[in-house]
Amino acid sequence: MKLTGRHFLTLKDFTPEEITYLLDLAAELKRKKKEGAPTLLCQGKNIALIFEKTSTRTRCSFEVAARDLGMGVTYLDPSGSQIGKKESIADTARVLGRIYDGIEYRGFGQEIVEELARYAGVPVWNGLTNEYHPTQILADMLTIRENFGSLKGIKLVYMGDARYNMGNSLMVGCSKMGMDFVACAPEKYFPDKGLVSQCREYAKASGGSVSLTTDVEEGTKGADVVYTDVWVSMGEPDAVWEERIRELSPYRVTSQVMENAGEKAIFLHCLPAFHDLKTKIGKEIGIRFGINEMEVTSQVFESPRSKVFDEAENRMHTIKAVMAATLAE
Numbered sequence: 668m669k670l671t672g673r674h675f676l677t678l679k680d681f682t683p684e685e686i687t688y689l690l691d692l693a694a695e696l697k698r699k700k701k702e703g704a705p706t707l708l709c710q711g712k713n714i715a716l717i718f719e720k721t722s723t724r725t726r727c728s729f730e731v732a733a734r735d736l737g738m739g740v741t742y743l744d745p746s747g748s749q750i751g752k753k754e755s756i757a758d759t760a761r762v763l764g765r766i767y768d769g770i771e772y773r774g775f776g777q778e779i780v781e782e783l784a785r786y787a788g789v790p791v792w793n794g795l796t797n798e799y800h801p802t803q804i805l806a807d808m809l810t811i812r813e814n815f816g817s818l819k820g821i822k823l824v825y826m827g828d829a830r831y832n833m834g835n836s837l838m839v840g841c842s843k844m845g846m847d848f849v850a851c852a853p854e855k856y857f858p859d860k861g862l863v864s865q866c867r868e869y870a871k872a873s874g875g876s877v878s879l880t881t882d883v884e885e886g887t888k889g890a891d892v893v894y895t896d897v898w899v900s901m902g903e904p905d906a907v908w909e910e911r912i913r914e915l916s917p918y919r920v921t922s923q924v925m926e927n928a929g930e931k932a933i934f935l936h937c938l939p940a941f942h943d944l945k946t947k948i949g950k951e952i953g954i955r956f957g958i959n960e961m962e963v964t965s966q967v968f969e970s971p972r973s974k975v976f977d978e979a980e981n982r983m984h985t986i987k988a989v990m991a992a993t994l995a996e
């Protein structure tokens with residue numbers, strides 16, 4: 668399998684075999700890290716990380732993974748560069764492409780990371796856009812494999828705003844890998860119809876399925892994985908909170924939902940999560956709307972079924988695999 672020189676912008680661009688290869692490589696790199704074995708596969712290279720939105724997991728994963736692979740890293744924060752304000756994406760791409768061996772981008776529209784990739788001349792990795800979050804999906808899949816042994820036939824239910832980056836990307840990833848993907852949300856939060864049709868084509872080839880339902884009991888029955896994400900994503904206006912809380916509260920992941928899913932079901936969340944009032948925004952919103960938790964209850968989040976911290980750790984191992992594979996000589 669050779670992925671040298673490839674961009675990593677969305678899983679739509681990757682075959683099931685290529686995705687499996689990246690997951691196998693991530694598992695191997697994880698094992699080596701635990702054993703303390705060196706993995707200096709990209710020694711002497713340098714990468715740039717562009718973050719137009721904030722991050723904990725993605726930034727730390729890229730930085731640590733790069734160092735473990737023997738690379739130097741430059742972090743460009745949301746205000747610390749000329750990008751967009753004084754210099755276009757195309758010009759930035761051509762400058763950074765002369766200096767670095769790879770570029771990570773987190774920001775707004777998918778078209779921005781695509782433009783960066785078109786001009787950079789080096790691999791570009793999507794660290795989250797409004798539409799897709801592909802490195803997150805690899806971490807989710809590695810976590811699912813660690814819990815169930817394989818991906819084929821696994822039923823994953825996504826609860827909440829299924830038309831944004833996480834819902835879209837999970838639908839693409841699951842349908843490519845022979846999984847049964849369910850978006851469980853009010854109709855207005857269903858993913859884009861065109862993307863649903865495309866994913867149903869992937870599912871036809873892989874033996875998976877894609878379904879959409881507004882019914883929580885039916886949607887989560889027999890699920891292996893119950894997944895959710897914040898109800899308001901980065902970059903969205905504060906004004907949408909009221910509507911989201913009203914419309915998505917019936918789709919909160921509660922103990923009842925997990926019981927309905929069944930004994931073997933695990934809970935995943937890309938994080939950060941609003942499961943209590945211990946954050947600035949969580950507290951403000953909690954007080955404003957008289958609620959203590961949003962997309963998931965603390966009871967589920969803190970339960971043994973919750974694998975969210977394994978999932979967060981796996982961000983680093985899977986991002987390392989993406990960089991090692993695309994930068995390999």
Ligand code: CP
Pocket residue numbers: 721722723724725726795803937938939
């Ligand atoms: N899941 C995720 O992308 O987390 P960060 O926003 O902290 O990078």
Ligand code: NVA
Pocket residue numbers: 795831832833896897899900901937938939
């Ligand atoms: N949907 C979330 C994902 C965060 C990892 C956001 O875009 O803010």
